[in-house]
Structures are given as C-alpha cells and as structure tokens.
Amino acid sequence: MGDLSRFCCLNAGCPGHGKRNHGNLTVPARYGPNSTRVLRCSTCQARFSERKGTPLYGTRLSADTVVSVLAHVAEGAGARKTARLVGVHRDTITRYIRQAGEHAQQLHDELVALSPPHERTPAR
Ligand SMILES: [Zn+2]
Structure with missing residues (x-):
C-alpha cells in the first residue's frame, strides 16, 4: 500500500481532517499512467487523489x-x-x-x- 503517514483527510468537515498518520486512510483504487493512489478516509468516507493539494x-x-x-x-x-x-x-x-x-x-x-x-x- 505504501507509506500513507504524510497524508491526511482533506474533507474540512471531517474529525480526522488535517491529521497526518491518523490511521484513517486506505487505498481502494489507483488511476492514471503513474498509478496515482486514490485515498479513502474511513471516518467520513471521502475519497481523493493522493496528489490533491x-x-x-x-x-x-x-x-x-x-x-x-x-x-x-x-x-x-x-x-x-x-x-x-x-x-x-x-x-x-x-x-x-x-x-x-x-x-x-x-x-x-x-x-x-x-x-x-x-x-x-x-x-x-
Ligand atoms: Zn475524513
């Protein structure tokens, strides 16, 4: 799955928002020519690209x-x-x-x- 410790939930309304290494992120999918990871927050269910932001x-x-x-x-x-x-x-x-x-x-x-x-x- 790779290192997710530098990432955090980007949903401003989520209790886990902005908390790095919080254990709330998983990688349900990948996309694009570089297999960019889609991250999913288990707290608020939001999905976003690891490259967002x-x-x-x-x-x-x-x-x-x-x-x-x-x-x-x-x-x-x-x-x-x-x-x-x-x-x-x-x-x-x-x-x-x-x-x-x-x-x-x-x-x-x-x-x-x-x-x-x-x-x-x-x-x-
Ligand atoms: Zn979240």
Whole structure:
C-alpha cells in the first residue's frame, strides 16, 4: 500500500481532517499512467487523489519528472533550457511553474496566516 503517514483527510468537515498518520486512510483504487493512489478516509468516507493539494495534481508526468523540472527552475534555468534538459515541452514547463507558484502562495497564506507580533525597540 505504501507509506500513507504524510497524508491526511482533506474533507474540512471531517474529525480526522488535517491529521497526518491518523490511521484513517486506505487505498481502494489507483488511476492514471503513474498509478496515482486514490485515498479513502474511513471516518467520513471521502475519497481523493493522493496528489490533491499538491503541485502534482492533474499532471500526467511522473513525480520524479515534475521534481526534476521544478529543481531546474529553482536553480534559475529558464523554461526553454529546462525543457531541453528534462525533455518536456516548454509549454508544459511554464504550466508547472505557474501551478507550483500558486501552490506555494496558498501554502504561504495558510502557514503565515498571522504575522508574528512585532515588538518595537523604543528609539533612544
Ligand atoms: Zn475524513
């Protein structure tokens, strides 16, 4: 079945929502060219893709290829250069860049919902 400890139920109304390694997930099915797992929550019966909520959602490339694409981009390689090095069409590269950027933005907004209290040192 593979390691499910990094996953959690994505149904916001479920008592197990967001709890990783909670023992509530099973893999009732797989789909797509990479045998992407469908996860099922035994608490609320919700089913979702293991890629949902990640930059891999809705992609047909293997996780390794996507990671390679984003690693090249993160190192400063442009879309054309990355396309040549990884062997993926450059329109696909730009789509991944956009998707990863939106994902990072959402994650940032979730993790940094509140600014840390700013303590000013009184001027002397
Ligand atoms: Zn659930």
